[in-house]
Amino acid sequence: MGAEVSKKTFTRAQRTTYRERLNQNLEAFEAFLAEGHFASSGTIGLELELNLANGDFTPAMRNAAVLESIADEAFQTEIGAFNIELNHPALQVAGRGLRELEESLRDQLNRADARADEAGVDLLMTGILPTLRREQLQDEQWMSAGKRYAALNTSVLQARGEDVLIDISGREHLRFYAPTIAPEAACTSVQLHVQLSPDEFAPAWNAAQIIAGPQLALAANSPVFLEKVLWHETRIELFQQSIDTRAPEMRAQGVRPRVWFGERWITSIFDLFEENVRYFPALLPELAKRGPEKTRAGAPQLHELRLHNGTVYRWNRPIYDPGRELPHLRLENRLLPGGPSVLDTVANAAFFFGLVRRLRTAQRPLWSRMAFGTAAENFMACARNGLHATVYWPGVGEIPVSELIVRHLLPLAAEGLADVGVDDAVAARYLDVLRERAGTEQNGALWQIAALDRLESHGLDRRHALQEMTRLYWEHMHRSGPVHEWPLP
Numbered sequence: 413m414g415a416e417v418s419k420k421t422f423t424r425a426q427r428t429t430y431r432e433r434l435n436q437n438l439e440a441f442e443a444f445l446a447e448g449h450f451a452s453s454g455t456i457g458l459e460l461e462l463n464l465a466n467g468d469f470t471p472a473m474r475n476a477a478v479l480e481s482i483a484d485e486a487f488q489t490e491i492g493a494f495n496i497e498l499n500h501p502a503l504q505v506a507g508r509g510l511r512e513l514e515e516s517l518r519d520q521l522n523r524a525d526a527r528a529d530e531a532g533v534d535l536l537m538t539g540i541l542p543t544l545r546r547e548q549l550q551d552e553q554w555m556s557a558g559k560r561y562a563a564l565n566t567s568v569l570q571a572r573g574e575d576v577l578i579d580i581s582g583r584e585h586l587r588f589y590a591p592t593i594a595p596e597a598a599c600t601s602v603q604l605h606v607q608l609s610p611d612e613f614a615p616a617w618n619a620a621q622i623i624a625g626p627q628l629a630l631a632a633n634s635p636v637f638l639e640k641v642l643w644h645e646t647r648i649e650l651f652q653q654s655i656d657t658r659a660p661e662m663r664a665q666g667v668r669p670r671v672w673f674g675e676r677w678i679t680s681i682f683d684l685f686e687e688n689v690r691y692f693p694a695l696l697p698e699l700a701k702r703g704p705e706k707t708r709a710g711a712p713q714l715h716e717l718r719l720h721n722g723t724v725y726r727w728n729r730p731i732y733d734p735g736r737e738l739p740h741l742r743l744e745n746r747l748l749p750g751g752p753s754v755l756d757t758v759a760n761a762a763f764f765f766g767l768v769r770r771l772r773t774a775q776r777p778l779w780s781r782m783a784f785g786t787a788a789e790n791f792m793a794c795a796r797n798g799l800h801a802t803v804y805w806p807g808v809g810e811i812p813v814s815e816l817i818v819r820h821l822l823p824l825a826a827e828g829l830a831d832v833g834v835d836d837a838v839a840a841r842y843l844d845v846l847r848e849r850a851g852t853e854q855n856g857a858l859w860q861i862a863a864l865d866r867l868e869s870h871g872l873d874r875r876h877a878l879q880e881m882t883r884l885y886w887e888h889m890h891r892s893g894p895v896h897e898w899p900l901p
Contacts, residue, residue, distance in 0.1 A: 421566060422697050430697035430716055434689050437717035441732065442682055444712055444739075445610055451740040452612075454832070455502040456765060457605035458513065460757070461750055463541040464494045465534045469882040470543050472533045473553045482527045486520065489556045491564070492597025494541070494548075498524070502605070505765055506833035510842060514758040521754065536886055537757065539634030539647045539749025540598050542860065542878045546638050549594035560696065564655075564723070565593050567695040568670075571657035578653050582635075582642035582796065583861075596654035598637060599647040602757055604745040604764050605731070612772065613681040613730070616743050618779040619771035620728040621674065623764070624747055625790030625803050626821055629813045630846060631760045632798035633749040633856030639874055641864065644798030644857040647749055648791075655725065657695070668692070671725040673788045677779045681741060684730045688721055695723040711739035727791070743768075747791075752856040752885070752895040755845060759894070762834075762842035763825050770828030781806035799853045817850040849896040856895050860885065866901050 422430075464472040471494035472478075479487055479496060490497050498520060503509050525535045548554065555561050569576070575589040608616050634647040643649060652671040656663075668675075668691050678684060700715035707713065711734040718732060731742035748760055771778055779787075782804075790803040794813060801813045808820065822843055829839040849855055854862075863884060867877035880901070888898045 421563070426699060427694060427697045430694050430699055433699065433716040434694070434720060437712070437714045438685060438689050440712045441685060441714055441717060445680070445682055448711060449709075449738060450609055451607065451735065451738040452609040453607060454504070455607045456505045456509070456513075456761075457502040457742075458500045458517070458761060459603040459605075460498045460500070460517070460537065461490055461600035461602070462496050462498065463536040463538060463600055463750070464496065464528070465536055465541065465543070465882070465886070467532065467534075469534070469536075469879050469886065470545075471541055471548055473548075473551075474531065474533060475556060477531050478528045478533050481531045482524045484520075484524065487524060489558065490597070490600075491556055491561045492594075493554055493556050495556075495597060495600055496535075502607070505829075508835055508838055510758055510762050510765075510834060511838045513761070514754055517758065518754045534886060536882070537600075537751030537753070537889060538856065538885065539600060539632075539645065539751070540637050540650070541600075542636040542882050542885075544598055544638060546588065549590065549592075549598070554594045554597060555592075563696055568593050568655050568657055571693070571695070573659050576654060576656070578650065580637070580642045580646060580649050580653070582640075582646065584640045584642060586638060586640040586642060590654075593654050595637075595650055599634075599651045599654070600750045601647070601746060602748040602750055602760070604748070604761050605742045606745075606765060606768065607740050607742050610681065610741060613741055613743065614678050614683075615772035615777065616768050617681070617684070617728055617730070618677050618777065619768045620743060620745055620764070621677075621784070622771065622778050622782060622787050623767050623821070624673075624727060624787065625792075625794040625801070626813050626817055627745075627760070627764060627767075628747055628791065629794035629798050629801050629803075630763065630817055630850060630855060631748050631756075632794070632858075633751050633860070635857040635861050636864070636878065639878060641861060643796045644800070644855075644861075645749060645795040648747070648795040651725070670695075670723070671727075673727055673791055674784070676784050681730050681732075684726070685717060685721065685732075688724045689717075692720070692724050694720055696720075707734045707736070707739070709735070709738055711735065749856070751889065752859070752898075753889055753893070755894050756849075756856070759842040759845040759849075762829060762839065763821075763846055765832070766825030766828035766834075766839070766843075767821060768828070769832055770824045773831070778806055798857050799850065799855055814850045814853055818847055822847055822850075845894045845896070849894065852896045854896045854898070859895055859898050859900070862900050870901075
């Protein structure tokens, strides 16, 4: 959730000064983009959010104790007391980079899991913990310690002026009012980062937006929330509703949501930061303490602009980092759920990195042949229906997303991975996993739905079926291969 802040509430004067500094930051950023020097080594990175579960696989609200036991700075808090996050160091995708990422993730998670077990907690990689119940999100213990989380909760509720309405219709229907933004804590994700030069950023972001729907369909892993079977990737709609700062009247007027797909193709990273300042009031107007305004390399710090960017929740977010030596720009892909396995997670990353590379360097960009609104419609269709969705694709028309992935996108991803120098055997390892997953139409969401149906047909009620399904998920996550090979109970 970003850097800590020093206050839980802010005055009108602070908000006024913050607005002025935001505009100053924006002008400085525009000037530096035109004349500054940026690192462009093309490194990749990954953040993985994890759920914490008790022995009966109910949520364990003990992230402080777990982090103390793990004792590794790579693991940090998230907003929910039943979540932690692993920040993997940057690496190169070329050669065996993806395989090294898989091995490193597995080692880090195995060590962390052993330490968490000492505290009586299990770690699970999934988009939403299936055993989460409504009363657990109303308890005061749901939130992690830290002023940033409390300030964010206060700011969202003040802007909204009323409790948070969660209303999601899928296979089943869920509707209730939450007195806090606690439902947001249920959403655990994988965030992929790729470093880009200023000239590379716009085509990479446009490419990431176009593939967002198929990318999500392939990886969907969040079908259950508060004991209801909803969307294949419920996390998308849940996240948007959980921190929606708009009252119903503001939504009716067309005010943009805080969790935002966007509304147009871009020509520069500046377009996104400019939209942030133009459309979204500050949630955390923390003013920077006066110090050096530039790094030793001459890059502007832009404290207020970067903090504000962290509270506009784009599914593909721009990142400006002033760095220690050279500043750099990153594209942060935020739409993937956690899990199901380490191998699945790295395969999903390979799909993203390969496709973005291939599409952003194409002579005739796909975004010149697709309306932006169509990309958004594809995204929402895939969130609802996962690998059972139908999407529109330029030059193809309406097509089942699983067929689009196997026939068109995996070959493009292979070309992209080859273009950045990924070893053939390494690329094949991950693309084969994705091909089998799309071909069998068994991703994490579909396995969870089918397993739950089987367990209920065996006579278990919903609550006990969810606990048993989560236990089996945990076993397969640790002991089995990729999710398309997981057996049903």
